[in-house]
Amino acid sequence: MITLRLRAPLPCQVDASGLQPSLVRGMDIAALSRVKLRVNGKAHPLGEFFTLSGKPDSTTLRITGVTPALQGLGNEMREGLLLLEGNCGDAVGAGMRAGELRIMGDARHRLGAGMRGGLIRVSGSVGDFAGGPLPGAVSGMRGGTLLISGDAGARLADRLRRGLILVAGSTGPAPASQMIAGTVIILGAPGDSPGTGMRRGSLLLKAGAGALPPTFVQTGVHELSFITLLMRHLETLDPCHARALRGFRRVRRWVGDRGCSGQGEILFAGH
Amino acid sequence: MTMRRLTELRGGRIYDPANGIDGERRSLFIDDNGYLAAPPRSPAGIKETLDLEGCVVMAGGIDIHTHIGGGKVNLARMMLPEEHLASLVDRTRHPWPGSGIATPSTLTAGYRYAEMGYTACFEPAMLPSNAREAHMELADTPIVDKGAYALLGNDDFLLRRLADGASDSEIADYIAWTLHATQALAIKVVNPGGINAFKFNQRKLDLDEENTAYGVTPRQILLSLARNLNRLGVSHPLHIHGCNLGVPGNVHTTLATIAGLEGLPAHLTHVQFHSYGTEGDRKFSSGALAVAEAVNRAPNISMDVGQIMFGQTVTESGDSMRQHAGSAFASPRKSVLMDIECDAGCGVVPFRYRDRNFVNALQWIIGLELFLGVSDPWRIFLTTDHPNGAPFTSYPHLIRLLMDRAFRQDMLATLLPEAVAASHLGSLDREYSLYEIAILTRAGPARSLGLNTLGHLGIGARADIAVYRDHPDRERMFSSARYVFKNGQIVVKEGRVVATPNGATHVTRADYDAGITRTLDDYHARFMSVRRRNLMVSDAEIEDLGGSPLCLHPVRRQA
Numbered sequence: 167m168i169t170l171r172l173r174a175p176l177p178c179q180v181d182a183s184g185l186q187p188s189l190v191r192g193m194d195i196a197a198l199s200r201v202k203l204r205v206n207g208k209a210h211p212l213g214e215f216f217t218l219s220g221k222p223d224s225t226t227l228r229i230t231g232v233t234p235a236l237q238g239l240g241n242e243m244r245e246g247l248l249l250l251e252g253n254c255g256d257a258v259g260a261g262m263r264a265g266e267l268r269i270m271g272d273a274r275h276r277l278g279a280g281m282r283g284g285l286i287r288v289s290g291s292v293g294d295f296a297g298g299p300l301p302g303a304v305s306g307m308r309g310g311t312l313l314i315s316g317d318a319g320a321r322l323a324d325r326l327r328r329g330l331i332l333v334a335g336s337t338g339p340a341p342a343s344q345m346i347a348g349t350v351i352i353l354g355a356p357g358d359s360p361g362t363g364m365r366r367g368s369l370l371l372k373a374g375a376g377a378l379p380p381t382f383v384q385t386g387v388h389e390l391s392f393i394t395l396l397m398r399h400l401e402t403l404d405p406c407h408a409r410a411l412r413g414f415r416r417v418r419r420w421v422g423d424r425g426c427s428g429q430g431e432i433l434f435a436g437h
Numbered sequence: 438m439t440m441r442r443l444t445e446l447r448g449g450r451i452y453d454p455a456n457g458i459d460g461e462r463r464s465l466f467i468d469d470n471g472y473l474a475a476p477p478r479s480p481a482g483i484k485e486t487l488d489l490e491g492c493v494v495m496a497g498g499i500d501i502h503t504h505i506g507g508g509k510v511n512l513a514r515m516m517l518p519e520e521h522l523a524s525l526v527d528r529t530r531h532p533w534p535g536s537g538i539a540t541p542s543t544l545t546a547g548y549r550y551a552e553m554g555y556t557a558c559f560e561p562a563m564l565p566s567n568a569r570e571a572h573m574e575l576a577d578t579p580i581v582d583k584g585a586y587a588l589l590g591n592d593d594f595l596l597r598r599l600a601d602g603a604s605d606s607e608i609a610d611y612i613a614w615t616l617h618a619t620q621a622l623a624i625k626v627v628n629p630g631g632i633n634a635f636k637f638n639q640r641k642l643d644l645d646e647e648n649t650a651y652g653v654t655p656r657q658i659l660l661s662l663a664r665n666l667n668r669l670g671v672s673h674p675l676h677i678h679g680c681n682l683g684v685p686g687n688v689h690t691t692l693a694t695i696a697g698l699e700g701l702p703a704h705l706t707h708v709q710f711h712s713y714g715t716e717g718d719r720k721f722s723s724g725a726l727a728v729a730e731a732v733n734r735a736p737n738i739s740m741d742v743g744q745i746m747f748g749q750t751v752t753e754s755g756d757s758m759r760q761h762a763g764s765a766f767a768s769p770r771k772s773v774l775m776d777i778e779c780d781a782g783c784g785v786v787p788f789r790y791r792d793r794n795f796v797n798a799l800q801w802i803i804g805l806e807l808f809l810g811v812s813d814p815w816r817i818f819l820t821t822d823h824p825n826g827a828p829f830t831s832y833p834h835l836i837r838l839l840m841d842r843a844f845r846q847d848m849l850a851t852l853l854p855e856a857v858a859a860s861h862l863g864s865l866d867r868e869y870s871l872y873e874i875a876i877l878t879r880a881g882p883a884r885s886l887g888l889n890t891l892g893h894l895g896i897g898a899r900a901d902i903a904v905y906r907d908h909p910d911r912e913r914m915f916s917s918a919r920y921v922f923k924n925g926q927i928v929v930k931e932g933r934v935v936a937t938p939n940g941a942t943h944v945t946r947a948d949y950d951a952g953i954t955r956t957l958d959d960y961h962a963r964f965m966s967v968r969r970r971n972l973m974v975s976d977a978e979i980e981d982l983g984g985s986p987l988c989l990h991p992v993r994r995q996a
Binding site: 301302 | 515516519527
């Protein structure tokens with residue numbers, strides 16, 4: 167594992183999308199510290215801003231002292247493990263394809279925007295539009311898994327098309343807004359109007375939602391076999407939170423959003 | 438008398454069809470004002486010499502039909518955010534950052550054109566009510582000269598007047614006023630009357646079909662505009678985007694349009710989209726040879742091709758009738774269709790051409806059949822109808838397809854076999870020469886548009902010059918110029934932009950009777966959201982706000 171420690175605050179926003187786990191494969195510390203980073207329109211060696219340590223024995227890259235000034239961390243990531251310690255900026259892991267990204271701290275808006283695969287774990291909280299689309303894109307996250315231990319901001323999983331998102335804490339308004347398909351689990355308190363504009367997909371809510379949009383229809387209490395499968399899948403990723411899914415053995419199912427095609431579902435636990 | 442000091446470009450092979458020079462090795466001399474000059478009497482008159490041994494020298498390229506300015510371009514940019522995210526240009530590559538391929542930012546468009554040796558681009562679809570924005574967008578496009586064609590033929594005013602049997606002199610006045618008000622170089626008509634008919638729920642309009650609201654036919658509109666432009670003496674004839682774009686069987690409409698123009702000069706644009714037959718099992722076939730023959734027989738007609746290339750692009754058109762039909766095939770699945778101030782329409786539909794698709798493969802073939810079928814290179818221009826057929830950055834690839842028969846056959850062999858079997862392209866052996874390419878991309882467009890000082894390398898021409906390293910791979914050669922001069926200044930060196938001066942804006946003006954302004958004042962007061970005077974783009978807006986010197990082209994003197 168190679169560790170990069172940010173030495174001093176950065177003078178401006180820096181494009182850090184090049185700091186990928188794939189970069190460290192087979193590169194020694196000396197070569198790595200010469201890798202160029204663009205700061206203020208000029209190329210600077212990595213060693214100017216970071217202290218480097220460790221051995222290039224795996225595709226694992228650890229960055230400590232992360233600040234929001236490092237932009238584009240984990241963008242389009244395709245392999246390996248990226249460990250980020252500190253509070254990250256916007257669009258971390260956007261367009262990610264494979265590998266694992268762990269954030270020890272918080273992340274701002276558009277975490278994992280448009281990601282297609284891989285796993286992102288966040289120990290803290292995240293901003294708005296986590297798992298959503300890149301600005302202007304037709305769909306949000308198209309695959310992969312997002313596990314958030316803290317809270318999420320507004321419009322979690324906006325336009326989600328495929329994949330799994332779990333939030334252990336509460337969320338801002340309109341989680342799963344305009345969701346196209348996929349699965350979202352919220353264990354804390356969901357914000358108002360969950361599932362607004364939802365077309366397909368499943369939204370699992372542990373706590374009661376404040377105000378469901380009027381365009382959802384109740385369809386009774388069910389025992390759904392897919393919950394068991396989902397629980398088993400989550401146990402391999404996040405055993406601690408997988409246990410919380412036991413409450414979903416019997417669910418009250420609402421269908422919507424009937425304002426659009428309306429084949430989505432919101433499942434309430436504990437019935 | 439002070440001696441004028443000249444820059445000598447020595448040793449390059451010159452291709453200058455306007456002056457009949459075909460690959461001759463000779464020197465060019467650029468004076469301090471940025472014009473080409475006669476050789477000096479003594480060597481002392483030479484300030485510096487540039488050795489162009491092994492290079493091909495042509496006038497700067499001229500794109501006669503490229504959508505790079507106006508509202509639709511911005512809509513397209515907003516609809517393809519992923520393209521911009523994927524094509525950010527590093528600041529070390531260009532003087533200022535930019536992005537986009539099919540929908541380049543203004544800066545990127547100017548830089549990319551310059552890198553390929555192009556020094557003038559013309560926006561073919563400027564709505565009069567949108568002229569100000571189009572000009573501001575063009576003003577923001579660096580390096581290249583620019584100009585725009587104003588759209589007429591679907592505007593409520595013209596259709597009303599035609600329906601009321603207006604005289605030719607009134608229509609001519611209206612055209613001349615429009616040229617002046619919108620600072621245009623020419624007049625274009627898009628789906629004559631059809632865009633308007635779409636608003637009255639007509640979904641197609643053939644050449645002799647009446648617009649239900651006005652009772653006017655496309656043929657009347659075409660003839661009236663073509664006749665009156667000719668009467669005014671505007672250099673570029675009516676720029677026609679005909680009826681039934683993209684409809685199988687529209688080759689008959691195109692042939693009827695050529696015949697119906699009764700010998701009046703006219704330019705048919707993106708003819709590839711208008712050359713489809715209905716033969717074969719799939720009821721879609723090439724009509725390219727019939728169109729090429731008709732064009733060969735009609736010396737009054739010029740055309741550009743609108744070649745397609747496979748890959749992602751976006752179609753932008755004023756033809757909301759046809760774009761409405763095309764929106765079902767949008768990729769990604771989104772589109773914009775709108776009316777603009779009763780002037781015309783606007784439709785933006787993203788599209789991906791696929792080489793495994795029968796129709797797309799045949800479209801590619803039809804474009805090349807047209808290029809190879811039209812015998813007079815002075816009447817056919819090289820375009821992809823950027824970005825409708827492909828981004829303009831594919832021009833070098835297209836040039837190689839025209840110049841290299843073996844390469845063309847190799848590319849043809851990769852297409853869907855059914856499409857290849859349905860075409861004659863494999864049997865066409867013609868290869869374009871460098872001289873002919875210089876006609877298609879420089880001399881021809883300049884002559885058609887009436888740009889006297891552009892598109893050639895004679896004495897007195899503007900020193901807009903492209904220098905390419907000669908290379909058997911013409912795609913590589915034309916992708917990246919060794920030097921590009923704009924007004925005598927080096928703007929590109931080894932394919933990299935090194936300076937970004939502002940290009941000129943080319944306009945044409947014809948006299949009109951003041952009576953038309955009173956008629957239009959009344960019309961605007963009664964029907965429109967802005968007054969006539971607010972519509973007019975002043976010279977100061979172009980020159981001071983836009984930073985682009987106006988280059989005025991007078992109309993031909995009338996006998």
